[in-house]
Amino acid sequence: MGYDYCFVCGDKNPHGLHIKFQQDGDSVWAEFHCEERHIGWPNVQHGGITSSILDEASAYVPLNMGLVTVTAELNISFKSPIRVGETVRVEAHPTKTTKRLLLVEASLVSDKGEVKATSKAKMLVLSKEKQEQMGIEAAQ
Numbered sequence: 632m633g634y635d636y637c638f639v640c641g642d643k644n645p646h647g648l649h650i651k652f653q654q655d656g657d658s659v660w661a662e663f664h665c666e667e668r669h670i671g672w673p674n675v676q677h678g679g680i681t682s683s684i685l686d687e688a689s690a691y692v693p694l695n696m697g698l699v700t701v702t703a704e705l706n707i708s709f710k711s712p713i714r715v716g717e718t719v720r721v722e723a724h725p726t727k728t729t730k731r732l733l734l735v736e737a738s739l740v741s742d743k744g745e746v747k748a749t750s751k752a753k754m755l756v757l758s759k760e761k762q763e764q765m766g767i768e769a770a771q
């Protein structure tokens with residue numbers, strides 16, 4: 632099972648969100664439309680779905696720089712509910728880059744300009760050895 636099965640971006644995952652990320656310089660962005668299957672409380676997008684989108688966007692920032700990372704920390708502020716039928720835009724960009732660690736900030740904003748959630752992530756760069764241990768290279 633390869634990258635096509637990623638829950639957020641994989642084409643082949645029948646249960647996935649199928650989000651396609653675009654690169655804009657160091658930043659990444661994508662759009663997501665909230666449907667009934669994404670809710671927790673009635674009419675409100677599940678916080679886990681919101682978190683997954685922010686997490687994935689934060690991982691695509693280093694990926695576009697040629698770095699394979701895992702999320703070591705993800706701090707999220709849920710500012711306003713995302714409702715069924717709303718389209719939101721996620722954007723993520725690096726705020727600090729060291730050899731081992733990237734700090735990435737991300738936001739989810741509605742098409743009316745309302746900030747729905749923001750996050751700060753610590754993305755740990757995986758060595759080739761660590762990638763092999765995790766089976767990441769084998770899946771390429």
Ligand SMILES: CCCCCCCCCCCCCCCC(=O)SCCNC(=O)CCNC(=O)[C@H](O)C(C)(C)COP(=O)(O)OP(=O)(O)OC[C@H]1O[C@@H](n2cnc3c(N)ncnc32)[C@H](O)[C@@H]1OP(=O)(O)O
Binds near residue numbers: 637640690694701767
């Ligand atoms: C191949 C490409 C194809 C692409 C095609 C598209 C594919 C598109 C798929 C995308 C997919 C993305 C998915 C979303 C991103 C996830 O969600 S990743 C999954 C969630 N995250 C995880 O599962 C990570 C689990 N945690 C771990 O594996 C380990 O704890 C870590 C984070 C790798 C660290 O492990 P470690 O290296 O053994 O840790 P340790 O030796 O203690 O620390 C190493 C260094 O890191 C530092 N460190 C560790 N933790 C922290 C921390 N929390 N804060 C600060 N520093 C820390 C330590 O201080 C240490 O620093 P130095 O002493 O070296 O200076």
